Amino acid sequence: MRSSPYGFEIVENCSSCSFRDNTFFCSLAATALKAFDQASVASVYPGGSVLYVEGQAARGVFMICRGKAKLSIASRDGKSLITRVAHAGELLGVGSAILDAPYQATVETIEPCQIRHVKREEFIKFIREHADACYRVTEQLSHECHNANDHIRSLGLSHSASEKLAHLILAWCEEGGREGATGTRLKMMMTHHEVSQLIGTSRETVTRILGEMRERGILSIRGSTMVIHNRAALEAMVLL
Amino acid sequence: MRSSPYGFEIVENCSSCSFRDNTFFCSLAATALKAFDQASVASVYPGGSVLYVEGQAARGVFMICRGKAKLSIASRDGKSLITRVAHAGELLGVGSAILDAPYQATVETIEPCQIRHVKREEFIKFIREHADACYRVTEQLSHECHNANDHIRSLGLSHSASEKLAHLILAWCEEGGREGATGTRLKMMMTHHEVSQLIGTSRETVTRILGEMRERGILSIRGSTMVIHNRAALEAMVLL
DNA sequence: TTGCCACTGTGACTTCTGTCACGGGGAGGC
DNA sequence: GCCTCCCCGTGACAGAAGTCACAGTGGCAA
Numbered sequence: 356m357r358s359s360p361y362g363f364e365i366v367e368n369c370s371s372c373s374f375r376d377n378t379f380f381c382s383l384a385a386t387a388l389k390a391f392d393q394a395s396v397a398s399v400y401p402g403g404s405v406l407y408v409e410g411q412a413a414r415g416v417f418m419i420c421r422g423k424a425k426l427s428i429a430s431r432d433g434k435s436l437i438t439r440v441a442h443a444g445e446l447l448g449v450g451s452a453i454l455d456a457p458y459q460a461t462v463e464t465i466e467p468c469q470i471r472h473v474k475r476e477e478f479i480k481f482i483r484e485h486a487d488a489c490y491r492v493t494e495q496l497s498h499e500c501h502n503a504n505d506h507i508r509s510l511g512l513s514h515s516a517s518e519k520l521a522h523l524i525l526a527w528c529e530e531g532g533r534e535g536a537t538g539t540r541l542k543m544m545m546t547h548h549e550v551s552q553l554i555g556t557s558r559e560t561v562t563r564i565l566g567e568m569r570e571r572g573i574l575s576i577r578g579s580t581m582v583i584h585n586r587a588a589l590e591a592m593v594l595l
Numbered sequence: 596m597r598s599s600p601y602g603f604e605i606v607e608n609c610s611s612c613s614f615r616d617n618t619f620f621c622s623l624a625a626t627a628l629k630a631f632d633q634a635s636v637a638s639v640y641p642g643g644s645v646l647y648v649e650g651q652a653a654r655g656v657f658m659i660c661r662g663k664a665k666l667s668i669a670s671r672d673g674k675s676l677i678t679r680v681a682h683a684g685e686l687l688g689v690g691s692a693i694l695d696a697p698y699q700a701t702v703e704t705i706e707p708c709q710i711r712h713v714k715r716e717e718f719i720k721f722i723r724e725h726a727d728a729c730y731r732v733t734e735q736l737s738h739e740c741h742n743a744n745d746h747i748r749s750l751g752l753s754h755s756a757s758e759k760l761a762h763l764i765l766a767w768c769e770e771g772g773r774e775g776a777t778g779t780r781l782k783m784m785m786t787h788h789e790v791s792q793l794i795g796t797s798r799e800t801v802t803r804i805l806g807e808m809r810e811r812g813i814l815s816i817r818g819s820t821m822v823i824h825n826r827a828a829l830e831a832m833v834l835l
Numbered sequence: 836t837t838g839c840c841a842c843t844g845t846g847a848c849t850t851c852t853g854t855c856a857c858g859g860g861g862a863g864g865c
Numbered sequence: 866g867c868c869t870c871c872c873c874g875t876g877a878c879a880g881a882a883g884t885c886a887c888a889g890t891g892g893c894a895a
Contacts, residue, residue: 428748431834436751438744450737459744482733486726493722493729496736497690503743504678504699508668510750511676511795514853516882546842555751557883562844594671754883756852786872797853802874 374420379444387485395471406462413451415474419443422468426460437552517564519554521592538584619684627725635711646702653691655714662708666700677792757804759794761832778824
């Protein structure tokens with residue numbers, strides 16, 4: 356390890372890496388891990404770095420060892436949609452690399468990240484030689500499909516922006532909510548604008564709907580923490 | 596082979612199957628193919644059969660040897676959205692089988708189909724033992740992700756129903772259009788209602804927009820064939 | 836402190852499109 | 866032939882939400 360400017364150590368060597376846990380792509384047997392280690396290059400990015408841009412040829416895949424990144428797509432007129440937020444342990448750009456197709460999204464780190472990068476050809480060689488890694492890729496891709504389908508369901512099947520927002524808040528409760536006396540507490544680490552990009556609506560409607568939910572006593576917001584008082588009401592709004 | 600009620604022969608044996616071409620999942624080396632053959636069961640379905648339903652536990656995967664099937668998702672109030680149309684050579688339900696999660700869509704054949712079915716456990720065993728098949732699964736899943744992302748882009752980023760419809764028609768031109776003297780000809784094998792389910796809008800708007808396009812001379816429709824006279828106009832409508 | 840900037844909150848207006856309602860037409864069954 | 870579906874075409878209307886415009890707020894830096 357050597358020290359880095361972003362407050363954490365760069366892990367040079369996958370075998371001795373402490374971030375890894377068994378949900379990670381890289382939780383592999385020793386030999387495969389070593390091969391992955393040798394094929395890849397570690398680096399550290401500050402928040403806000405762009406790893407790759409939609410439409411670029413897929414030169415390689417990126418593994419998030421630590422940190423989070425947001426994936427988004429944009430239309431020609433500048434509107435953009437956040438497709439998902441990727442966490443540590445995920446592999447980005449695999450689908451495009453395998454198909455040798457352009458990246459379908461733009462990836463931007465949203466906090467300091469440690470990333471490993473593998474060139475396309477080497478990645479393919481790697482997974483063809485290591486069946487276990489290949490299977491892990493199928494798992495990774497299955498997750499991506501799963502998420503994408505959920506997103507399709509939410510975008511295509513909901514009747515109103517409120518429904519989509521309610522759905523999103525419930526999903527947040529699932530993944531990061533802590534139960535408290537007054538309800539489920541969670542950190543909003545997004546601005547209204549970003550939320551609007553996540554559910555495909557406008558910033559103002561997000562503000563308005565949150566305001567309405569607050570008035571109806573469903574939730575309350577102070578600073579960046581949101582408390583959901585009436586989860587049942589949110590669930591009732593969702594017909595998905 | 597033995598004869599079947601739906602006008603084509605049931606292929607009992609993958610090795611001697613003539614449907615297979617190298618775009619198919621099952622274009623595998625002899626030993627892997629034999630294993631796949633032994634793990635799977637062939638059957639024939641008429642059009643309109645439901646292979647599996649959204650929300651069911653993923654008991655297995657289905658391989659379309661011949662025919663087409665539509666995948667759709669539904670909301671509680673009965674609205675439904677067609678996520679895609681799967682063609683011969685595709686594997687359905689892989690993602691869910693790998694994650695051991697419920698199927699995310701309902702699959703219904705839209706023409707007589709020959710299908711092979713493999714139980715989940717056997718499928719996983721099969722791909723873990725045959726690296727080449729496993730790699731093919733990553734390809735299949737990459738395609739699914741790719742499609743899903745395109746769908747997300749279309750649903751989430753387009754400003755109007757016309758834009759989505761124009762996008763869809765252009766996609767049809769790509770995959771099944773034949774160039775003629777008056778423009779690109781293609782077969783509409785869908786009702787307006789189904790189209791509306793594909794782009795997440797109502798039947799009436801599809802009718803109206805098509806009518807408008809006809810009036811503007813962009814396309815003309817007779818019976819089930821559509822002729823696109825002015826492809827540029829359609830492209831101009833799409834800002835995706 | 837002051838200024839700046841990004842974020843949130845609100846009002847007014849307009850457009851899109853979903854919904855309801857109905858009519859016509861073609862295919863298929865009896 | 867006739868009846869019954871299903872599909873397409875249209876009109877009227879209302880509600881949802883995008884857009885524009887602007888005010889208030891809070892954090893951060895100079």
